[in-house]
Amino acid sequence: xxxxxxxxxxxxxxxxxxxxxxxxxxxxxxxxxxxxxxxxxxxxxxxxxxxxxxxxxxxxxxxxxxxxxxxxxxxxxxxxxxxxxxxxxxxxxxxxxxxxxxxxxxxxxxxxxxxxxxxxxxxxxxxxxxx
Numbered sequence: 001x002x003x004x005x006x007x008x009x010x011x012x013x014x015x016x017x018x019x020x021x022x023x024x025x026x027x028x029x030x031x032x033x034x035x036x037x038x039x040x041x042x043x044x045x046x047x048x049x050x051x052x053x054x055x056x057x058x059x060x061x062x063x064x065x066x067x068x069x070x071x072x073x074x075x076x077x078x079x080x081x082x083x084x085x086x087x088x089x090x091x092x093x094x095x096x097x098x099x100x101x102x103x104x105x106x107x108x109x110x111x112x113x114x115x116x117x118x119x120x121x122x123x124x125x126x127x128x129x130x131x
Contacts, residue, residue: 007068012052017049018079050113051120058124065097069121080109
């Protein structure tokens with residue numbers, strides 16, 4: 001049960017991360033310049049969230065040897081496609097429309113989340129809670 005709580009907490013953090021990163025991309029550079037923020041730095045900081053979520057889920061998984069941390073490799077692209085679909089339905093601009101576009105978004109998010117999730121997974125296994 002404890003491992004599921006950490007996995008669910010990580011899933012919620014990733015959903016918030018994806019929502020905020022999409023919002024940041026929609027806001028644009030001009031508004032960031034006005035409030036003296038760098039959009040690239042903000043998006044880079046937001047990519048730490050999948051590594052941290054994977055770390056928590058892998059560290060606290062007892063019987064599955066860290067596999068809940070690796071499950072984010074599939075969940076992140078699925079959530080990204082769902083958010084992209086919601087953006088399209090709500091009338092916002094979508095980079096890759098249609099089914100082929102959903103596949104492209106899936107591949108992009110899978111490849112971009114591969115490194116942070118694997119780093120978090122490896123750190124979670126190394127610092128695993130053995131009690």
